[in-house]
Amino acid sequence: MSGWVAARVRLVVLMARPALVLLLGSYACIGLAQHGNAQRLWLVAGALVVVVGYLLVSVVLNDLADAEVDRINLPGDRRRPLASGSAPADLVVVAVVGGVLALGAAAALGWRVLAVLLVGLLVGAAYSLPPLRLSKRGAVASLLLPLNVVGVPYLVGLLAGGGDVRRTDLVLLGGLYAAVIGRLLLKDFRDVRGDALLGKRTFLVRHGRVVTCRVSAALSVLGGGLLMAAVPDRTPALVGLYVVGLAAVVALLRRLSRTTSPRDDTVLVGAIAVVGRGLVAGLLAHLAMRPLGWTAWQQALTLLALGVLTAGLASDLLRHGPQVRGTAPAAPAEADEADESDEAARRTTR
Structure with missing residues (x-):
């Protein structure tokens, strides 16, 4: 049992992409700091839970959609579980757990944070999955993906403190x-x-x-x-x-x-x-x-x-x-x- 749990924990860490957690977490903290909330540790913790959960769902959706590409570009790469032989069901479990945690933390931070998260998840699904599969649409993908990369964590941090969005923001x-x-x-x-x-x-x-x-x-x-x-x-x-x-x-x-x-x-x-x-x-x-x-x-x-x-x-x-x-x-x-x-x-x- 302990081996099963350890394997799932390793999979979660692998799918979270530590470099991405650092990057998206930085955007969330910038949003918090814009309104002077970076010292409120419970807000920082809540925003980071939202970001990590959102990241897990998004990465799993993309890896499921791009399994064929990964087998060509990254054969055997242990950072791409599907390309190295992991079962899709394991990734689905990771996505569900991440989604539940993100939704719970977002709800605790307020309805505006929850709305930002839901929009981000919907756009991420449309980006990776059929029938829209926006990742195959050239310029649309190049413009839409960065908006999710930056916009979701930044707005989560910005709105977590309850302030209004200003022009400079x-x-x-x-x-x-x-x-x-x-x-x-x-x-x-x-x-x-x-x-x-x-x-x-x-x-x-x-x-x-x-x-x-x-x-x-x-x-x-x-x-x-x-x-x-x-x-x-x-x-x-x-x-x-x-x-x-x-x-x-x-x-x-x-x-x-x-x-x-x-x-x-x-x-x-x-x-x-x-x-x-x-x-x-x-x-x-x-x-x-x-x-x-x-x-x-x-x-x-x-x-x-x-x-x-x-x-x-x-x-x-x-x-x-x-x-x-x-x-x-x-x-x-x-x-x-x-x-x-x-x-x-x-x-x-x-």
């Missing part, structure tokens, strides 16, 4: 949305072979790597600009972090547009994801430090430390590449973060 959401679209477009580099074989007309398949990288760069810069316009009490340190980070993203995208190696694709996409996550962490840190009354120097040193850490992680990935498991190179965890409803609702954006 929507501008900040727009900045996060644009940046996520730019990064999610890059997920197709990993899956391009299976997508092309199975007729998935992703942005990369239709337009090629040069155009994809240029659009990703433009969206990343647009997203950063919107965030800096909307974030309250922005400091020179925060602006500097974003300027340097976005410059690094553009430089990495330039390299990605020219490479022809699948391994280099994986490494560069992973490094871009690391930088993106570092920028999100910097924004969250800024919003969390304001209500605590930290001095400008304390805030600047904290953001500098985050920037140095991000640069170190990205540089290490660029130097040493992804870890190798068995005989096949595994996509780095940093690359998984760009996912959701596709990987949350999965690895995304096809």
